[in-house]
Amino acid sequence: MKGICGIALRGTRALAIEVEVEITGGLFSITVVGLPDTAVKEARERVRAALRGLGVTLKGRIAINLAPADFPKEGALLDLPMAIGLARASGRIEMDDNAIFMGELALDGRLRWVRGAVPAAVLAREEKTPLFVPRDNEKEVALVEGVEAYAVNSLLDVMLHLRGEKMIPRIGHKPAADEEITAETDFEDIKGQFAAKRALEIAAAGHHNILMTGSPGSGKTLLARAMKGILPPLSDDEMMEVLLVRSTAGMPFEPSRARPFRSAHHTASAVAICGGGANMRPGEVSLANRGVLFLDEFPEFSRDVLEALREPLQDGAITVSRAAGSVTYPARVLLITACNPCPCGFSGDPAERCRCSQGDLDRYRKKLSGPILDRIDLHVSVPRLSPEELVSLGGGGENSAAVRARVQSAREIQQKRWRKLGFHCNAELPERALKRGVKLDDDVRPFLADAMKSARMSGRGFSRVLRVARTIADLEGADKVSVRHVAESLSYREEAAFGNYGWRK
Numbered sequence: 001m002k003g004i005c006g007i008a009l010r011g012t013r014a015l016a017i018e019v020e021v022e023i024t025g026g027l028f029s030i031t032v033v034g035l036p037d038t039a040v041k042e043a044r045e046r047v048r049a050a051l052r053g054l055g056v057t058l059k060g061r062i063a064i065n066l067a068p069a070d071f072p073k074e075g076a077l078l079d080l081p082m083a084i085g086l087a088r089a090s091g092r093i094e095m096d097d098n099a100i101f102m103g104e105l106a107l108d109g110r111l112r113w114v115r116g117a118v119p120a121a122v123l124a125r126e127e128k129t130p131l132f133v134p135r136d137n138e139k140e141v142a143l144v145e146g147v148e149a150y151a152v153n154s155l156l157d158v159m160l161h162l163r164g165e166k167m168i169p170r171i172g173h174k175p176a177a178d179e180e181i182t183a184e185t186d187f188e189d190i191k192g193q194f195a196a197k198r199a200l201e202i203a204a205a206g207h208h209n210i211l212m213t214g215s216p217g218s219g220k221t222l223l224a225r226a227m228k229g230i231l232p233p234l235s236d237d238e239m240m241e242v243l244l245v246r247s248t249a250g251m252p253f254e255p256s257r258a259r260p261f262r263s264a265h266h267t268a269s270a271v272a273i274c275g276g277g278a279n280m281r282p283g284e285v286s287l288a289n290r291g292v293l294f295l296d297e298f299p300e301f302s303r304d305v306l307e308a309l310r311e312p313l314q315d316g317a318i319t320v321s322r323a324a325g326s327v328t329y330p331a332r333v334l335l336i337t338a339c340n341p342c343p344c345g346f347s348g349d350p351a352e353r354c355r356c357s358q359g360d361l362d363r364y365r366k367k368l369s370g371p372i373l374d375r376i377d378l379h380v381s382v383p384r385l386s387p388e389e390l391v392s393l394g395g396g397g398e399n400s401a402a403v404r405a406r407v408q409s410a411r412e413i414q415q416k417r418w419r420k421l422g423f424h425c426n427a428e429l430p431e432r433a434l435k436r437g438v439k440l441d442d443d444v445r446p447f448l449a450d451a452m453k454s455a456r457m458s459g460r461g462f463s464r465v466l467r468v469a470r471t472i473a474d475l476e477g478a479d480k481v482s483v484r485h486v487a488e489s490l491s492y493r494e495e496a497a498f499g500n501y502g503w504r505k
């Protein structure tokens with residue numbers, strides 16, 4: 001890159017856009033070259049007004065060239081570099097060095113917050129180039145270490161700085177604080193549901209996707225939300241990934257180490273969940289990167305959406321295609337899904353009667369099967385509690401902080417064990433690595449062989465049982481997987497839920 005630059009976004013990366021301005025004699029006109037969208041044309045008017053406010057009247061035939069030409073650009077991101085380019089071409093400032101500018105101009109020359117400041121800061125650091133951002137973007141840029149960046153209030157600020165008349169102090173690096181993670185709901189505030197809480201703990205520890213089945217009002221959503229409190233805090237690298245996605249999506253800055261929790265409604269479009277659209281934004285699955293994506297009423301999601309979720313669940317990233325090329329966003333999520341046991345919602349309920357026929361149940365069960373189910377390691381039922389049970393249960397058990405400590409140490413054990421093979425957690429293990437890498441007690445093999453025979457388990461089902469058993473053992477800090485761990489793991493199989501809900505296999 002050289003000269004006066006702005007940025008365009010590609011995925012969560014910023015690309016430098018060079019802004020060249022040429023003024024020749026003749027009647028006044030401004031042309032912007034380089035496939036600008038309509039927003040760039042609007043930007044031309046904002047830039048002209050802001051410059052006029054500073055006494056810079058544009059004259060002559062003006063050509064603004066945005067290079068590379070064939071890359072889609074967004075107007076608001078390019079207001080400031082175009083204004084600086086025009087000010088230089090009209091002789092109002094002298095500037096020979098390279099710099100990246102970003103900011104949307106108000107008509108009076110003030111600068112407004114823009115998306116993409118974090119990717120821009122990463123680019124500026126790579127290019128060893130100073131970066132000028134609106135004041136409102138200062139906090140997020142301060143998290144990027146080693147970048148020379150300046151926060152500015154207005155176009156006038158930038159011009160005075162470049163002329164050397166009033167220097168702006170450089171933004172100091174301010175790393176994110178180590179904070180105590182909290183969720184709106186703590187595990188100890190949820191009465192009963194110990195099986196579901198245990199399953200969530202295993203999911204969090206081994207990064208296993210989970211399906212919770214239960215009647216309306218059983219607390220599935222509450223349980224899913226409480227998951228946030230038992231996940232370990234984001235590391236610095238993970239936090240940077242989260243920030244890059246949020247900044248790209250144009251979401252307000254949040255300097256938190258808590259993992260993202262996003263939920264999507266079953267009526268949401270594939271674009272909302274997977275990303276894309278006219279302005280190319282990341283979707284929910286990317287906003288949930290390094291955290292949790294919660295899909296309630298799972299069987300109601302369209303086939304398109306579920307099909308599209310396969311790729312991120314497999315690869316930890318999602319590629320979105322559009323006319324001008326394709327873009328990849330990170331999408332490493334822990335998927336929590338929830339559903340009713342049957343169309344009416346009360347199959348297996350202690351109090352309400354289910355009104356569904358066997359045909360309804362079988363059809364419902366069929367809807368549940370499909371591409372995503374293969375990726376779900378844990379199945380747990382969340383029964384509705386009767387008022388008597390609620391009263392007699394009393395305490396909710398351990399608090400989230402205690403569970404989180406166990407989850408964190410189990411994750412550290414896994415990272416250490418799998419590092420050489422390039423995996424981070426048990427859920428990622430392919431069959432081959434499972435067979436070689438998971439140590440078993442001597443009596444586990446015959447026990448598993450029996451279980452496979454009596455449950456007619458497939459090879460894939462077998463791998464799932466072993467993966468989850470490994471995580472259960474890691475939560476105890478056990479080196480070898482024992483029969484006890486496998487027995488618990490077997491209780492989270494999909495088939496274990498069939499009988500409860502009258503589903504036929």
Ligand SMILES: [Zn+2]
Nearest residue numbers: 342344354356
């Ligand atoms: Zn029913």
